[in-house]
Amino acid sequence: MPINAGFEFGKAERKFHEAVTIHEKMEALKEMYRTAPKHKSSEGLLKEIKIKMAKYKELMDRERKQKKGKVAKYSIKKEGAATITLVGTTNSGKSTLLKKLTNSNPLISEYPFTTQDPEIGTMDYKGVKLQIVELPAIVKDFMHSKNGLALMSIIRISDLIVLMYNNEEERKLLYKELEDEQLNILEYKKQNNIKDLMWDHLDMIKVYTKQPGKGKDYPPMALPKGSTLKDIAQKVHKDFIKKFKFARLWGNSVRFQGAQVGLSHILHDEDIVEFHLK
Numbered sequence: 535m536p537i538n539a540g541f542e543f544g545k546a547e548r549k550f551h552e553a554v555t556i557h558e559k560m561e562a563l564k565e566m567y568r569t570a571p572k573h574k575s576s577e578g579l580l581k582e583i584k585i586k587m588a589k590y591k592e593l594m595d596r597e598r599k600q601k602k603g604k605v606a607k608y609s610i611k612k613e614g615a616a617t618i619t620l621v622g623t624t625n626s627g628k629s630t631l632l633k634k635l636t637n638s639n640p641l642i643s644e645y646p647f648t649t650q651d652p653e654i655g656t657m658d659y660k661g662v663k664l665q666i667v668e669l670p671a672i673v674k675d676f677m678h679s680k681n682g683l684a685l686m687s688i689i690r691i692s693d694l695i696v697l698m699y700n701n702e703e704e705r706k707l708l709y710k711e712l713e714d715e716q717l718n719i720l721e722y723k724k725q726n727n728i729k730d731l732m733w734d735h736l737d738m739i740k741v742y743t744k745q746p747g748k749g750k751d752y753p754p755m756a757l758p759k760g761s762t763l764k765d766i767a768q769k770v771h772k773d774f775i776k777k778f779k780f781a782r783l784w785g786n787s788v789r790f791q792g793a794q795v796g797l798s799h800i801l802h803d804e805d806i807v808e809f810h811l812k
């Protein structure tokens with residue numbers, strides 16, 4: 535297979551997998567449909583895309599209705615490369631931070647308990663899409679409050695918790711409320727490099743693909759630290775492992791820039807990979 539065949543499609547497919555909102559998923563599906571190979575043997579694939587498009591159309595309709603009906607958003611769907619949840623006491627600046635970091639526009643006020651339902655936004659970190667969630671303020675014994683269990687389940691599925699409070703007493707309360715959970719916690723101290731700190735605490739790497747003779751593709755792909763070339767190959771395209779010949783690599787994980795590496799090679803943050811296929 536020539537290196538370029540299916541590249542555009544692979545890119546669209548990747549966009550679909552990394553899309554955060556239902557709307558973004560739909561856009562990526564349209565792109566997949568447009569770039570998919572159009573011959574006899576790809577009929578199944580085209581049909582599959584159409585079925586997915588119908589499904590996302592339905593989800594878009596449902597989302598629209600829900601917004602109208604103001605159904606409480608007490609369960610969230612994980613989207614993006616990771617989910618980071620702002621957990622804190624009231625008036626600790628959660629909504630202010632969410633607004634600063636993402637595209638969302640939560641209500642911010644000096645009154646306590648302004649945020650009543652989880653608020654969700656998407657943050658861009660050097661091309662990687664991260665989901666940021668603000669939870670309503672945590673109070674003593676919140677687990678036993680009306681939506682306590684639902685809130686706790688959002689906390690549990692989060693890849694990182696950013697803890698926000700106004701004083702030591704509130705900090706203690708938060709740790710007491712969360713003491714039974716195994717969580718990855720970052721304490722917020724009005725750092726101006728909060729985005730970098732969040733990324734560092736996620737233990738992930740960003741890896742770029744490239745084509746021969748061209749610069750690196752944007753955006754990068756996000757993977758857990760310790761991921762191998764095989765992991766990224768699988769993410770780029772499901773056929774890449776089967777068709778893999780070798781890859782060239784630029785970055786910290788190789789001594790010689792442009793060195794040939796195999797599928798078991800462990801990737802580092804900011805590595806650039808050029809796949810060569812059979």
Ligand SMILES: Nc1nc2c(ncn2[C@@H]2O[C@H](COP(=O)(O)OP(=O)(O)OP(=O)(O)O)[C@@H](O)[C@H]2O)c(=O)[nH]1
Pocket residue numbers: 622623624625626627628629630631641642643644645646647648649650670671724
């Ligand atoms: N001085 C100062 N005020 C801030 C800062 N961040 C937020 N505020 C103010 O603190 C108040 C509460 O901010 P929010 O972002 O609504 O706090 P929250 O944690 O979302 O609070 P609830 O959703 O009501 O529980 C608002 O009046 C903000 O303008 C900050 O860094 N410094």
Ligand SMILES: [Mg+2]
Pocket residue numbers: 628629630640641642648649668
């Ligand atoms: Mg708030």
